[in-house]
Amino acid sequence: MVIRSKTLRLVILTSTVLITIIVAIQLIWLQKVYLYEEKQFNINVSKSIRSLYSDMELVNDVSDNVQKVIENVNPDVYLLKIDCSPNLEQLWINLKGELTDFDVYTDCRANVYDTATKKYIAEQYIDLPDAYFPSKNEKELQIYERDYPYIALYFPHRGQYIVKQMFFWIASSGFLLLVLIGFGFSIFYLYRQKFFNETQKDFVNNFTHEFKTPLAVIKIAADVLQQQSTLDKPEKLKNYAGIIRDQTSHLQSQVQRLLEIAYTDRSSLPLKKEKFDINLLIAESINDLQPLIEQKHAVLNTNFAVEQLELTADRSYLRLCLINLIENAIKYSTAPVIDISTKVDGSTLFIVIKDNGIGIATEHQKKIFERFYRITDGELHISKGFGLGLNFVKKVIDTHHGKIEVMSEVGKGSSFIIKLSLK
Secondary structure, three states, X not given: OHHHXXXXXXXXXXXXXXXXXXXXXXXXXXXXXXXXHHHHHHHHHHHHHHHHHHHOOOOOOOOOOHHHHEEEEEOOEEEEEOOOOOOHHHHHHHHHHHHHHOOXXXXXXXXXXXXXXXXXXXXXXXXXXXXXXXXXXXXXXXXXXXXXXXXXXXXXXXXXHHHHHOHHHHHHHHHHHHHHHHHHHHHHHHHHHHHHHHHHHHHHHHHHHHHHHHHHHHHXXXXXXXXXXXXXXXXXXXXXXXXXXXXXXXXHHHHHHHHHHHHHOOOOOOOOEEEEEHHHHXXXXXXXXXXXXXXXXXXXXXXXXXXXXXEEEEHHHHHHHHHHHHHHHHHOOOOOXXXXXXXXXXXXXXXXXXXXXXXXXXXXXXXXXXXXXXXEEOOEEOXXXXXXXXXXXXXXXXXXXXXXXXXXXXXXXXXXXXXXEOO
């Protein structure tokens, strides 16, 4: 599952990079289109002004270089040098006609500047097909002081007009962006489904493996017990009865873990809080694991902060947590030496379970509390079981508004620290 998941993650990463590149290219393309439309607008306005000079005698001679009489003080404002006082009514008509002829359809404010008064002596709003309604808050055209009279053309909505001209490109880019976002979500959804399918498959495989072996052993032991030769040998009878008992206990333990995961599907566990001695609960948890302790020749040391330490919590759930953590500490150690200690800091109780086992690599430490997660080496699972135990432990501690942390180093063991409030 690791290799397949890595492949899927690589596909998602590659797709994300490609989508980012495509979006970046689209933004650059839109910027270039905007600059092109802006340039085209300036060209069309310049052509309109040239034609206006041709229609009306506004200057003595513009044949040498018309650019000398046109000043583009900012993208929205053009100043047209004049040598005489034009017929205003004819000027407004001609100006509107020239702008329309050269495909300039946004509204325009035209002002005539007088050098004597240094003010605008005439103003006209040129209403064009794509004109925007004048706003009350629209700023007035500032006065540009010059030593010659001029006609000022102010396009207050030039930016909006250019953007409107780009509607097709913006709409197509927006549609492409939506398609890319949908594609990204689809890949993520497929990845999640693939991951859940693989997890479910692994869970079924683990479930089959964990139950198949003890059931096979029980069947063999039962067959042996039915033989007459076994009935005549009390020691052999006792031995095979013990095998059946041990394997049955193992099955019960696995069934209990499956029931635990059913509880963890709830948003919160139903707690039945009571006051009890945490030291006594730890001792009971150790006693429950006595057969495993003897089998592994484990050494367990306890160091309690005080002789009697009362805690209010769900006793049965907390007992399952302690059993789970101690059992893991024993199982994943060759010659187990387990140190269990308690400490009180203010109103917080610390329960520390430290082992000398195989340890947990850093990349796995944040994931071991996830449901179904088991540490792998390539395609092989290092840990046994269903990957439910630590997830259940964390669920119980979280429901008690506590915290559980792990400190570990590969080859040097692990320490699980439970923090619970004494209040």
